[in-house]
Amino acid sequence: MARVVKLAVIPGDGIGPEVIAEAEKVLDAATAGSDVVFDKTRFSLGAARYLETGDTLTDEDLDAIKAHDAILLGAVGGVPGDPRLRDANIERGLLLRLRFELDHYVNLRPSKLYRGQPGPLADPGEVDFVVVREGTEGPYVGNGGSIRRGTPHEVANETSVNTAYGVERVVRYAFELAQRRRGRLTLVHKTNVLVNAGSLWQRVVHEVGIGYPEVAVDYLHVDAATIFLVTNPGRFDVIVTDNLFGDILTDLAGAVTGGIGLAASGNINPDGAFPSMFEPVHGSAPDIAGTQKADPTAAIGSIALLLDHLGLREEADRVTRAIEEDIDERHGSSHPAPARSTTEIGDAIAVRLQA
């Protein structure tokens, strides 16, 4: 009997629908003939929906999404500066709300420099690491406020909240991952300035680490970590860090490994209490929406993460290999490959899976 996976699909705004179309194409190709069937529900969410109905994410939306096994998300967010969106915060109200309500405490962001892939670094060496970004705490919690707003005496605060419970579970995940990979874990924080949060992270890493004697642990301040990401990215295996530092480091890591058009991510609830969500790291890029200029590779890479999360390792590996081969071919010849459309890239990767 076929295994049915209920997949919520949120194409979103801008280039979201275009890259998700290719991701779905690859998902179909990767699972054709297997005994897994994806039962998909499409959710129209994002800036477009907000402009139409005034809703960002209703409780009904959330309940419906929760009834799925996993989520595939494109990108959300309208045109920057659109006055009709002034009072909306699609990022907080939709994307972050999903991450928080669905307890996506592991935001998993692999960075790999594929063979032949050009990037900004002159001499990157081998780059293959994963950032385990905490997803439900830190400066992202929305515990801020302001007084005397709009006056010369305004004070605006933002509070980063960090709990032993929240830090411990993501640190443990990172150790498990490091143990399965090259056995190296780097904690990134700013312990010399953010002394309370920093001390908690450092103590938890120390304590959890006792159970993983084979994993070598080191520590970097976030400022120093950005230096190493451009001077010696090969030194990293698994990075574990808080929500905000993880946000910053993964965009930089994406750039270093050839651009965020290639960077996939998973918002994981490892306990399985809620569906995990897979999305490219990039945003909705409304300026190139509809032009077929977006690279769907990041969205397709998120399919590999989704399949892996579902335990479909072989299918996941086949998607990853197809991506690698495609990238290799893009850059393999000494002549630059002609620019391909979003659809052409998706087709090329899907075809490799049918072979």
Place this chain on the structure above:
Amino acid sequence: MARVVKLAVIPGDGIGPEVIAEAEKVLDAATAGSDVVFDKTRFSLGAARYLETGDTLTDEDLDAIKAHDAILLGAVGGVPGDPRLRDANIERGLLLRLRFELDHYVNLRPSKLYRGQPGPLADPGEVDFVVVREGTEGPYVGNGGSIRRGTPHEVANETSVNTAYGVERVVRYAFELAQRRRGRLTLVHKTNVLVNAGSLWQRVVHEVGIGYPEVAVDYLHVDAATIFLVTNPGRFDVIVTDNLFGDILTDLAGAVTGGIGLAASGNINPDGAFPSMFEPVHGSAPDIAGTQKADPTAAIGSIALLLDHLGLREEADRVTRAIEEDIDERHGSSHPAPARSTTEIGDAIAVRLQA
């Protein structure tokens, strides 16, 4: 009659004394024969002093420093992991305390890729920008705490405090600077997540900007800014940002422009109520202390910023030119220059000023 400038010199720990010796040498060379006399007081502060006396920065130290016209600082901080320093936080107790008590609200960090200077980027283009980092607010204020410390129920908070007063004055400084430079100002923040602080920064930039119609303003989220720093650093002229984002961006900027061995900085109190402080961006690097391996160029560049701050423009320009010529010569020939010691680099730059 000679103008006397009272200069507090804090060599500090690790490589601090070595690079400060070269900086002083260059200061002497640059002002020899001029009518400015530097009346120097040395302050023994840092990890070494703490280990000897238990003091980080006493009120008496602070009062004595305040009686000076400017401060030259090397680097402070002991050997990481030294158990005797476990209860000390030299960074917070000394460096940050100086920045806060002396109201250094502008942390000025220029980044320039000198001709011929190798760096990690394959194709950096022309890079010449200044980060104006806020120095007295944000997540650096030390308004955090924890409860149930050491238990599974620990909660550790950090609060970022941002005021209209504090943001307005640094933003105004940045606009003035942008107007004197290429007329381009980029605000970096994370307004879609840190909505209260972000909104304040954005409104202040908008309002202050009305008075500077010739300055073109744009905005980047901090994550996107790190991408541009490695893919198109030439797009930046002046960046204005908060204390933590400024910390992160300037280390990355230092790496991009050839390493933090070259990155100078000024902690400025533009009102002149307190002495401003000039220091290399790098730390005390205890691992190479005493080996003459440290590059004193960042400390010497801080002398140029000091001279400029004191209104000694011509002397400042001469130091900058001497640095540029020295860097040019390091990399000018097709054969790599032999590695020079800290003293040799200082001598070479000082000699150019005597010529």
